[in-house]
Amino acid sequence: MITFGTAGLRAPVGPGDDHMNVPTVTRTSAGVAAWLSRQESCGDSPAVAVGYDSRYGSHSMARAAAETFAGAGCRVTLIARPAPTPTLTWLVRDRGFDAGVQITASHNPKGDNGYKLYLTGGSQLVSPADREIEELIGAQPAAPQIHRSTDVHLDLGAYDGYVGAVAGLATSGDGHVLAARRALRVLYTPLHGVGGTALEQALREAGFQEPSCVAAQRWPDPEFPTVEFPNPEEPGTCDLLLEQAAGAAPEDRPDLLIALDPDADRCMVGIPDPAAPHGYRMLRGDQTGPLLARRVVGQAVAAAADGAPAPVVATTVVSSSLLGRIAAAEGWDYRETLTGFKNLARAADGAPGELAFAYEEAIGTCPAPQIVADKDGIATALVTAAWAAELKARGRTLRDELADLDETYGAVRTAQVAVRFPTSAAASALVAQWARQAPADLFGGPTPEVTALDGTDATTDTADTADLAGGFRLRWTVGDLAHRVVVRPSGTEPKAKFYLQVAGTVGGADAAAVDAALAELTDTVRRLTA
Incomplete structure (x- = not known):
C-alpha cells in the first residue's frame, strides 16, 4: 500500500496496491471519508471538493474519488475541468468545505500521478491525521466492494472563481498603472500542464497585454514530450523558454519570464541579465x-x-x-x-x-494566504508581473531590486545539489551515511556545528543518528563567510537533496566573494556525491 507522504500519495500509474489507479484511489477515498465522519467539525455529511489535472488517469481517478465520497454520504463537488491545484485549495477555503482532493503528481515524471489531500481552510494534511487515515485505508475492503454514488455536483464556476480571486490581487482602475502593465512583455511556459489558460486569463483581467508563450509547451500533454522532468528547477527544463526569449527581436524581447510547473502551484521567474548565457536567468526560489x-x-x-x-x-x-x-x-x-x-x-x-x-x-510561494493557504504559481506570477510593470515604468528592474537586497541586508546565496536514485530507500541511505560521518573534505579545517532539522544538538560522531537520518544541518564559518549545508531525503521523489548557503554580512564580504565561495562549496558537494 502507498503511504501518505508530502500532502498525500504519489506513485507510478499502473496496477497493484503500490501504484496509482482507480482501486487505490477508491480505497484511499473510503479511508478519508471514514476519518472525516469521525470529526465533530464535519457534521453528519462532510463537504468535499475534488479536482484533477491532465496527467494519465487523472479524470478517471477524480471521478472515482468523487463517487466514493458521495457513496460514503459526503456532499461532493467535482471541478468540471482540469485545473491548477490552487483552484481546488481556493475552493475548499472559499466554500468552507471540510476537505479537498486534487489528483495530480505536480512536477513528478510523466509516469506518476498522485492524490493531494487538503483539510479545512485549504491547508495540506499533517500528522497525526495522515497516520490515522492510513489505518482507516488499510481497513477498507477491496475496491469493488466499496459503495460509490453518482450523486456528485459538477462545479462549472470554480475555475473562473479562482482566477477572479487571484486577479483581484492586482486589480486597478488607475490609468497609469494599466498603461505600465500593457507595456510589460511577458513570455511564459506551462510545461505541458494546466496553468496556461488560468495565467493568461488572470493577466488579462488585471490589465496586462496578452503574454507570449512557448507554443510547443502551451497545451496539456501527459507525455511531456519536450522535457525529461516537468520541473522548472531541473537543468534543461526551461531551455525552450530561454531560447525563445533570447531569439526575440529587440522590440519584442520579454521583460519577464514565467515557468509554471504542470499543476501550476509553483512558479519560476526569469529576468533579463546581460551576463547570463541567453541574456536571461531564472531565479531560484530563495x-x-x-x-x-x-x-x-x-x-x-x-x-x-x-x-x-x-x-x-x-x-x-x-x-x-x-x-x-x-x-x-x-x-x-x-x-x-x-x-x-x-x-x-x-x-x-x-x-x-x-x-x-x-x-x-x-520555487513554492504563497503571496496571498487569505486566498490560497498553499503555494500558488498563478498568484505568484501575477504579483511579480504587477511589480515588474511598475518598476519598468520607473526605469528600474527586478534585477535592481535584487541588488538592493544585497546592499541592505548583506549578500546571501544558496544552491541545491540533488542526487537522483532508483528508489527512495537508496536516497535515504546516502543521507544516513552523511549523518553518520559527513565528509571532512566538505568543511576543511573548521569543525561544523551539527543539528537535526528540529534544532536538536548533535555531533558528526554521535552514536545515535536516527534523528539525523531524516535531515540535518551543518554550519561553519570561514573568515566572515557563514557556510551552511542541509541534507535531507526528498519527500516526493527518490532524491537526496543538499541545500547549500554562503552568507556575508552587511558591509562585509561583497556579493562576488559570496558567489565564489558558494561555487566552491557546490563543486565540493557534487564531487563528494558523484
Whole structure:
C-alpha cells in the first residue's frame, strides 16, 4: 500500500496496491471519508471538493474519488475541468468545505500521478491525521466492494472563481498603472500542464497585454514530450523558454519570464541579465521568495491600521536565511518551519498576527494566504508581473531590486545539489551515511556545528543518528563567510537533496566573494556525491 507522504500519495500509474489507479484511489477515498465522519467539525455529511489535472488517469481517478465520497454520504463537488491545484485549495477555503482532493503528481515524471489531500481552510494534511487515515485505508475492503454514488455536483464556476480571486490581487482602475502593465512583455511556459489558460486569463483581467508563450509547451500533454522532468528547477527544463526569449527581436524581447510547473502551484521567474548565457536567468526560489516578501508584506504593512500585530512571514529550515534578516530589520514576525507547505500554512498558529507571506526554496510561494493557504504559481506570477510593470515604468528592474537586497541586508546565496536514485530507500541511505560521518573534505579545517532539522544538538560522531537520518544541518564559518549545508531525503521523489548557503554580512564580504565561495562549496558537494 502507498503511504501518505508530502500532502498525500504519489506513485507510478499502473496496477497493484503500490501504484496509482482507480482501486487505490477508491480505497484511499473510503479511508478519508471514514476519518472525516469521525470529526465533530464535519457534521453528519462532510463537504468535499475534488479536482484533477491532465496527467494519465487523472479524470478517471477524480471521478472515482468523487463517487466514493458521495457513496460514503459526503456532499461532493467535482471541478468540471482540469485545473491548477490552487483552484481546488481556493475552493475548499472559499466554500468552507471540510476537505479537498486534487489528483495530480505536480512536477513528478510523466509516469506518476498522485492524490493531494487538503483539510479545512485549504491547508495540506499533517500528522497525526495522515497516520490515522492510513489505518482507516488499510481497513477498507477491496475496491469493488466499496459503495460509490453518482450523486456528485459538477462545479462549472470554480475555475473562473479562482482566477477572479487571484486577479483581484492586482486589480486597478488607475490609468497609469494599466498603461505600465500593457507595456510589460511577458513570455511564459506551462510545461505541458494546466496553468496556461488560468495565467493568461488572470493577466488579462488585471490589465496586462496578452503574454507570449512557448507554443510547443502551451497545451496539456501527459507525455511531456519536450522535457525529461516537468520541473522548472531541473537543468534543461526551461531551455525552450530561454531560447525563445533570447531569439526575440529587440522590440519584442520579454521583460519577464514565467515557468509554471504542470499543476501550476509553483512558479519560476526569469529576468533579463546581460551576463547570463541567453541574456536571461531564472531565479531560484530563495531569490524570488525574499524579493516578493519585501514587496507584498511591505504593501500590507503600509495598508494596516496603526497598532496592528506584526505580520507573520515564514519559510523552511532548508531555505535562505535572507527572509529572517529582512524580517528582523522590518519588524515582521518571522517563523521557520520544517519543509512543506503543510507546515508553512500553519506558521502563524498561536501568533498575534496573521500569516502574510510564505515561501519555500523549491520555487513554492504563497503571496496571498487569505486566498490560497498553499503555494500558488498563478498568484505568484501575477504579483511579480504587477511589480515588474511598475518598476519598468520607473526605469528600474527586478534585477535592481535584487541588488538592493544585497546592499541592505548583506549578500546571501544558496544552491541545491540533488542526487537522483532508483528508489527512495537508496536516497535515504546516502543521507544516513552523511549523518553518520559527513565528509571532512566538505568543511576543511573548521569543525561544523551539527543539528537535526528540529534544532536538536548533535555531533558528526554521535552514536545515535536516527534523528539525523531524516535531515540535518551543518554550519561553519570561514573568515566572515557563514557556510551552511542541509541534507535531507526528498519527500516526493527518490532524491537526496543538499541545500547549500554562503552568507556575508552587511558591509562585509561583497556579493562576488559570496558567489565564489558558494561555487566552491557546490563543486565540493557534487564531487563528494558523484
